[in-house]
Structure formats: C-alpha cells, structure tokens
Amino acid sequence: MNVLVTGGAGYIGSHAALRLLTDGHAVTIFDDLSRGNRGAVDALRPLGDLCFVEAELGDRAQLDKALTDRSIEVVMHFAAKAYVGESVEIPLQYYRANTAGALSLLEAMVACGVDRFVFSSTCATYGEPPPEHIPITERCPQRPVNPYGRSKLVVEHMLRDHLHAAGDGFAFAALRYFNVAGCDAGGRLGEDHDPETHLVPICLQAALGRRDTLTIFGTDYDTPDGTCIRDYVHVDDLIDAHVTVMDALRPGDSTAYNIGIGAGSSVREVIDASRRVTGVRFPVTEGPRRAGDPPALYADPSHVREELGWSARYTDLDEIIASAWRWFQAHPDGYGG
Ligand code: UFG
Numbered sequence: 047m048n049v050l051v052t053g054g055a056g057y058i059g060s061h062a063a064l065r066l067l068t069d070g071h072a073v074t075i076f077d078d079l080s081r082g083n084r085g086a087v088d089a090l091r092p093l094g095d096l097c098f099v100e101a102e103l104g105d106r107a108q109l110d111k112a113l114t115d116r117s118i119e120v121v122m123h124f125a126a127k128a129y130v131g132e133s134v135e136i137p138l139q140y141y142r143a144n145t146a147g148a149l150s151l152l153e154a155m156v157a158c159g160v161d162r163f164v165f166s167s168t169c170a171t172y173g174e175p176p177p178e179h180i181p182i183t184e185r186c187p188q189r190p191v192n193p194y195g196r197s198k199l200v201v202e203h204m205l206r207d208h209l210h211a212a213g214d215g216f217a218f219a220a221l222r223y224f225n226v227a228g229c230d231a232g233g234r235l236g237e238d239h240d241p242e243t244h245l246v247p248i249c250l251q252a253a254l255g256r257r258d259t260l261t262i263f264g265t266d267y268d269t270p271d272g273t274c275i276r277d278y279v280h281v282d283d284l285i286d287a288h289v290t291v292m293d294a295l296r297p298g299d300s301t302a303y304n305i306g307i308g309a310g311s312s313v314r315e316v317i318d319a320s321r322r323v324t325g326v327r328f329p330v331t332e333g334p335r336r337a338g339d340p341p342a343l344y345a346d347p348s349h350v351r352e353e354l355g356w357s358a359r360y361t362d363l364d365e366i367i368a369s370a371w372r373w374f375q376a377h378p379d380g381y382g383g
Contacts, residue, residue: 048072049292050118050160052103052151053125055082057237058166058223058281060090061230062122065285067094074116076109077125078102081239085381089234103147109154120162120292123151126198129243130170130338133194144197145204152208162295163218164288167202169277169304170195171222174340181346184222184302192338206300214297221291224277224306224345226284228366229373236373237281238380245313246278246367249320250374252328260328262313264335269342273313277306277344280360280369290356306345307358319363323371 049066053059054075059082066073072095075087079100087098097116101108103125112118126144127133133140148165155163172182173189190196205218227246229236237247252260265272287305311319321327351357360366 047119048074048117050074050076050112050116050121052076052121052123053082053166055079055084055086056124057239058226058284059122059124060086060235061281062124062285062288063090063096064093064230064235065282065289067096069289070094072116073097074099074112074118076101076103076112081127083238083381085238086235103143103150106150106154109151110158113154113158113160118158118160120164120295121151121155121160122164122166122288122292123148124166126166128168128194130192130194131243131336133192133197134338137193140193140197144194145200148201149204152204161212161216161297162292163205163216164292164295165201165205165218165220167220167222167302168195168198169222169224169306169343169345171199171202172343175343180342181308181344182304183346184304184349202302209298209300217295217297217299219291219295219299220302221287222302222304223284224279224304224343226281227278228280228282228360228369231282231369233372233376236377236380237370238377245316246320246370247374249317249328250324250367250371253320253324253326253371254374254378256378258329259331260317261331261333262317263333263339265332266335267341269312271312271314274339275310275312275342275344277308277310278316278363278366279306279358280366283307283358283360287350287356290354294354301353303350304345304347305350306347307361308345308347309361310342310344311363315363316367319367323364323367
C-alpha cells in the first residue's frame, strides 16, 4: 500500500515507517523536522520505497502534492507536539500543531480522495480518571486536564463528525497510547528528543553519565511505593498495533483503542529496572510532584485484543529498557552522534 506517515522523522513515526518499509509498503514521510530527526530519515532510506517531504501540515500545496504524486491510500498521522508541560505554557502552538495540523491534513485527504486515517491519540485525553476507571477502558470519560490532551481530543471529535457526514466514504481509528518506550530491535532507530523529558531515556542518559542525577517527581502519591504508575509499551508493539488496525480498517469504521500492556510500573520500578539493565547505580534525587501528573494510568487493552487479536509481546520492563539501552549505548549523542 502507499502510506503517508506524518511525523515520520520522530521517535514513533520513524518506527512506523521502518515497519511499513520492511513489510513492503511505499512510504512517504511528511515532517517539518521541528521535532523530528533527519538522521532517522537517513537511516530509513536504504530500506525500501521511501519519499521524504520536508514541510508543515499547514502547507496545503505540499500536502496535496504528496497525497496525489504518491497515490496515497492511507494516512498514519503522528506529527504533533507532545510535551504536557509545554502545552500549558504555549497552548496556542499546541492547538496550531495538533488540532489545526490535523484539520489541514483531513481537508487535504478529502480533496485528494484519501479515505483511511490512523490517528495517534493519547491516554492524556482521559485526564485524571477516578480509581474506579483504572485500568482504563475506552469507555472511561475523556476529560483531559491539559492543552495537549485537549488538542488531541478535538481531533478525535473532528474525525467522528467527519465520518458522520462522509459515511462509508471515510474510516478512521484513534489509538490512545500510554507510555511508549524502547527502540527498534535492529538498532537502526532510537529515541532522541530535545529537550528530553521522558523517564526511560532520562534514566539511560543518567546511566551514561550524561546527567548528574535523575529527580523523582513526587514520592507521596497514593501508590504502593509513593511514586507514579504508568503503562510502558514497547514502540515495536505500538507500531504492530498500528499496522494491525490499518489492515483491519473498513469503510465507515470509527474506532478507538487503548494501546498499553495492561499493567503499571512505578517510577521507582523503572529506575530499578534501568539500574539492573545498565549495571550502573546512577544517582537519584527525590523532588516535588510535577504539575499535572496523575498518580496511576494504565490501560485495559482488552478491546483491541478481542476485536483485532493485538496484544503486547514485550511485557517485561527490563526487556523494554534493554532495547532502548542498546541504542543509547551505541548513540550516546542521539542521531547527532
Ligand atoms: N518522571 C520523573 N522524573 C523525570 C521524568 C519523569 O519522576 O525526570 C516521572 C513523571 O513524573 C511520571 C513518570 O515519570 O510520573 C512518567 O513520565 P514521562 O514524562 O516519561 O511520561 P508521562 O507519563 O508524563 O507522559 C506520557 C506521554 C505523554 C502523554 C502522557 C499522558 O509521554 O505524551 O503520558 O499522561 F501525554
């Protein structure tokens, strides 16, 4: 198939492009490189039929050209800004990139007759679910508590409204991810954010000596060890879910799936696993809570398992971290190294 991957130079999007190329699909990456890495595109080039368009989603002329020139049949939409804290400071940029960006893309798809859309949504659309909704099913009320979550939730509404009008002329699936971690098993792609705010890469940078310490954001949560609990899903499993969903999309479909392993790990458990995997007892400091962090978020992934037969193959935190560690060891300076 001919697939447009927006954000294909980013961490998750590049792993999607890798899998699609490996499966023999023709891939067009559409990325403005504001957050993505040219090095990821370069690593993908030898692997198959890849075209790279460096442009913003607001650039309708480039979007229309990419969709028609490459006879795109399905879009996987990853391009987004994804820092919760930053979204509070510069909310309009989040609505511009995430909401208006998706609108521009959808309008271009309609104009060019492309009718299948796989959307990278987030568990942040659930906000801070009450304890009776943990683990989180897709029926949990979506009440985001930050602009990032809201900027993505509006897109889900937009897709549903468009489907209502277009009927069998459109199909979409929204994948609500939990915490994505790990790197491609072949060691070609990795995780390289600037700035880095995510727990697993920060642990590994600390193990490499690239950071003096790691701060635990809050040790007084109402959880067994006092630190926040999250559901860490391996990026290869996440992408496997995308491909499974893409293959299953039928005209008129409108679905949402929670993508996680279905179990939570605390911040302390991630630190312990990172120390075990790396063999480095990097220093850790205890600090205050980070604003907007819910105490516990993990998925009930039974809907996607029952409907599509998908479940995570990596369920062991050490294995997930080990796959990331291989890449961080080989690329201590990320794609720049
Ligand atoms: N944490 C620390 N120290 C750090 C970094 C993180 O203690 O230096 C903690 C956080 O407070 C949180 C946990 O580690 O409790 C995980 O934090 P991450 O920043 O790795 O991930 P988040 O859970 O904040 O964010 C993820 C996705 C977002 C998504 C969000 C939904 O990365 O895109 O889940 O809650 F919006």
